[in-house]
Amino acid sequence: MSIYDFEVSDIRGAKSDLTAYKGRVMLIVNTATKCGFAPQFKGLQKLYERYADKGLAVLGFPSNQFANQEPGDNAEIQQICELNHGVSFPLFAKIDVNGPGAHPLFTYLKNEAPGFLGTRRIKWNFTKFLVDREGRVVKRFAPAVTPEKIENAIQKLL
Template sequence: MTAAIYPIIVKDIQGKDVVMEDFKDKVILIVNTASKCGFTPQYKGLEALYQQYKDRGLVILGFPCNQFGKQEQGNEDEISQFCELNFGVTFPLFSKIDVNGANSHPLYQHLKKSAKGLLASESIKWNFTKFLVDKQGNVIERYSPTTKPEDLNVIIEKLLS
């Protein structure tokens, strides 16, 4: 049986289709991001995590979202340049999406059903909510925006081994 995450198609920051199956056999950290948020400095921690573990099979996927305080108003080129120039981001970034509401991307519909938030809520509360997916494509855990990327080292180590 194929994990439900793998057939989902997303668009990268250049607008090209990417099938989540491309990340099969990798540990995946999926994050909804924004450039003008109090949590934006987490880009630095996410990049450090990516550099530390990418050769062992971790991939971090950033999904810009403008649904929280309109903190991601730029277009894809502006977002990409901002992340690269300010935080040296080299992990994959994707086209801007909605994570909540009627236009919620199918990837986020799946993530939210698989790992509910506080009080069993499905909705994403803010930017930099994180979902950890194992090598088989199973959603393992959901982390709040206040969870720092470096706080995930232990669980990532476990999933990579």
């Protein structure tokens, strides 16, 4: 199965797959607006603004699986991201990233790029997955790794 085969719903509920991002570098992130890492939204937005025209897509997937840090519905999440963080990159419907209800996209990402010591589980919000133009998952970045610290890795793929 290819990363482009996974069905996703955008923040407004429209269903599609990831083929719209074929040929682009993707940075896929599980997000939460009430997380201590939420200031990373600004860094993600800067990367998006700086490199979108060169082929970068930043994709945000809200999740409420970590300390109830994304309790709102999709409309609230979108509003907070736009108003408080200036987000204009694509946001998707709130999902689970771990457990039996984990979205298949995140199950795939975790299998393709395991975490520290081979762990498959996502440990917290703002885990980032970098995907190359051919749809290969290149690397997983821990939540504490800021968008600024992964800019070089993105540049190499662009």
